[in-house]
Amino acid sequence: MHGRVKVKTSAEQAETKRKEREKKLKLYQVASAAAASKRANGEFDKEALEITQNILEQNPDIASLWNFRREILLFWEKDRQEEVQEVLSLELPFLESCLRVNPKSYGAWHHRAWVLVHAKHTDWAKELRLCGAFLQKDERNFHCWDHRRFVVQHAGIPDTDELEYTSQLISTNFSNYSAWHYRSCLLPRIYPDPEQKGRVAEDQLLKEYELAQNAFFTDPSDQSAWFYHRWLLGRAEIEDAITCVYVSKPLQTVLVSFSKPVNLRNEEDEAVLFVDSRPFPSKWQVPDKRSTFSHVWVCKLPPGLLEGETLQHCLHVSWKDGRLKKECLLYPGSKESWCQDSATDQKLFSLELSIEKSSVLRAEMDSCRQLLDLEPENKWCLLTCILLSRVLDPLGHASKTLTWFKKLLAVDPLRTGYYKDLRSKYQVEDGLLCMEYAETRVLHLARKELTSLFHLDLMVLVTHLDVSGNCLHVLPLAMSCLQCLQVLHADDNEIEDIEGVRNLPVLQDVCLKNNRLAHLSQLQPLTSCCRLVSVELGGNLVENLPDFYTHLHELLTHTRPV
Amino acid sequence: MTEYLRMSGVYWGITAMDLTGSLTRMDRESILEFMRHCQHDCGGIGASQGHDPHLLYTLSAVQILTLFDNLNTIDLEKVVEYIRSLQQKDGSFAGDKWGEVDTRFSFCAVATLALLGRLDAIRMEEAVTFVLSCMNFDGGFGCRPGSESHAGQVYCCVGFLTIVGRLHLVNADLLGWWLCERQLPSGGLNGRPEKLPDVCYSWWVLASLRMLGRLCWIDSKRLRTFILACQDEETGGFADRPGDVVDLFHTLFGLAGLSLLGETQLKPVNPVLCLPEETIQRLGLHLQLLN
DSSP, rough: SSSOOOOOOHHHHHHHHHHHHHHOOOOOOOOHHHHHHHHHHOOHHHHHHHHHHHHHHTTTTTTHHHOOOOOOHHHHHTTTTHHHHHHHHHHHHHHHHHHHOOOOOOOHHHHHHHHHHTTTTTTTHHHHHHHHHHHHHTTTHHHHHHHHHHHHHTTTHHHHHHHHHHHHHHHHOTTTTHHHHHHHHHHHSSSSSSTTTTOOOHHHHHHHHHHHHHHHHHOTOHHHHHHHHHHHTTTOOOOOOOOEEEEEETTTTEEEEEEEEEEEEEEEEEEEEEEETTEEEOOOOOETTTOEEEEEEEEEEEETTOOTTOEEEEEEEEEETTTTEEEEEEEOOSEEEEEEEOTHHHHHTSSSOOHHHHHHHHHHEEEEEEHHHHHHOOHHHHHHHHHHHHOOOOTTTTHHHHHHHHHHHHOGGHHHHHHHHHHHHHHHHHHHHHHHTTTSEEETTTTSSSSSSSGGGGGGGEEEEEOOSOOOOOGGGGGGGOOTOOOEEESOOOOBBTTTOSTTTTTTEEEEEESSOOOGGGGGGGOOOOTOOOOEESSGGGGGTTTHHHHHHTTTOOOOOO | OOOOHHHHHHHHHHHHHHHHTTTSSOOHHHHHHHHHHHOOOTTTBBBTTTOOOOHHHHHHHHHHHTTTTTTGGGGGHHHHHHHHHHTTSSSSBBBBBBBBBHHHHHHHHHHHHHHHHOOOOGGGGHHHHHHHHHBBTTTTTOOTTTOOOHHHHHHHHHHHHTTOGGGGOOOOOHHHHHTTTTBBBOOOSSSSOOOOHHHHHHHHHHHHHHTTTTTGGGGGGHHHHHHHBBTTTTOOOBBBSSTBBBOHHHHHHHHHHHHTTTOTTSBBOTTOOOBHHHHHHHTTTTOOOOO
């Protein structure tokens, strides 16, 4: 029941209505029973077609009746082919009238497609015109859009014609989201980027920026063009890659991280570890010991394999039948070593920009800022300024970005949670870039109003992490990939869940003062960190439990919590 | 006049009753008796007696029987066989033997098999590939490759990927943004850009955000107010929008939405299968959501 207003009725009116309904029901029941008995008795005749047509005209959603009609036509196909073709040609105007009354009937659209395929002389051009007419009435009817794509495929209409159709629709109404969507499917097919799968070649891309910009300058509150613009700004699909290989001699462990979550237990995705050129029969594990897919995998080496203070060792990981590989050298006397891709070189957080593209985006940034002067409360424009500054120069625009976020939170409070998380993501990215520039393994993310943690898979080498003074509720499971973490500062948050502080083999100090830990069970994950030296829990409700410290000692027998 | 979707109607009704803690007030025996007449020789289940089998009603039936803890009312091996028979070459699922393909049916297939503990029965890699081929520029999903994103379809595809343990393949930040932009000033949620709010999207959008670990991206308080405004004071049921005619469909999804928002008068609902959490736990089904 969609969009039917409930009307207050008098008793008399209600009675009249009831009678009407009863009459309708009676007719329906008689017709349904007749159709059912014909079907049961195998009476696949013209009368059956008439009866089902009468019912379907009233309600095209009764799937079984469409099925019955198709059964009749298939039954006739053996020896009454001419009649079949005649009925099929009459089926089209009948369906058209059904769809006029109920343009969102799945059953009617599906039957129409079936009829078109089974008819011998389908006029696909005519059918395309019908789609156009229906879309003129409701430009967002997704059933009709899907039908159009089906017709286009059968009629062999080139993608370029369809792109032209979307241009027409968009030029008459910028807020036709369905047409923008269709463009996003057509463009990568017509103008594929030779290097980035699924993306659009640059010269066409620049034209699309202009189109989107025209649209949102005409009506800055219309979301369709802004969504499209965000897609244009997007990145290509992340390619498979090994992003880091790390080895620790004291832990006898090799860690490998990947550009996306993988399942090394899957035979096709097997990774082979070579130690000094000899394949090592490795048993890969995920740090959280739970997930099936993970960015990070670790492998224990048998004692003695990396022996010899004077010897250099080579750890080589080969993946996807050797197409992807990475190695790191453990020099004589070193305890650990790694080889990691750089976030800056890989453009992990910005875009690969040609001179043309960067000048277009800079120009666009200028015009967006002009638009913002005219419409200082426009959330789409604010968000786009933020996105543009991120792809152009994240650190250079850092403080301006924060001002824009503040404004966004004020003008669009419904999406407070989203904006805060997005800001947190960018703060983490900036923190990671700064750490890379400083060439340290200490990540400072304290007092940045973080509501969530992002990019934990890029922190595998971090030894010290400071996230105190934020608004975190959870230290998520993905945190268990911080396998080098020694010191964790997370004081003054709203943390009530530390499930990610789990299986961290070298974690020594954990500060969790002034959080929302209230039960001993919430501390359970700590028991899997076997090198813990100190845990600070002051200012948590859990501290007030009777005999708390005795219980804590029992829980963490190997630690000396302060 | 509604028997062409009766099986789903029964599911909406009894799940709503169970969420409110009133399942015992339903006539369980007569429902089970009704269901015995709806399974066809091919294994599929129809909306009611005399109606053809379809994946939509097969899932509804298995959900109902799960709630009643009475799965053996029907021939389960045949149900599995039916689902298997509907998988197409490209991994997609047809809704019935007439071949309509839609990501809704991919969801119906794996949801039913998950409830029966038989996910091994289909070609999973191909099924995943097909669903991913329906992913769009906005991170959402449509009915078929090239179809526009729609919140109902997003729920089906995100639910599908959750059930088969591949939720990491979704661009959660991008899709989460599109989903939270469904919230309108009234507090209600729509299913696509520029559309009106509707109570059923309180479920399709909210459950998707819950699976993606991003429920806090919408304003819960305002949504709660909107859902409650759709409850009809005379009958107690829920309509799509305030002041409209109520029905079982919107009543279930209104209640389920309220449950996800933490309404304590209702049982907690499972965001993937839209059954009470306690039922999913009884089955020992583990569905990993993002956090």
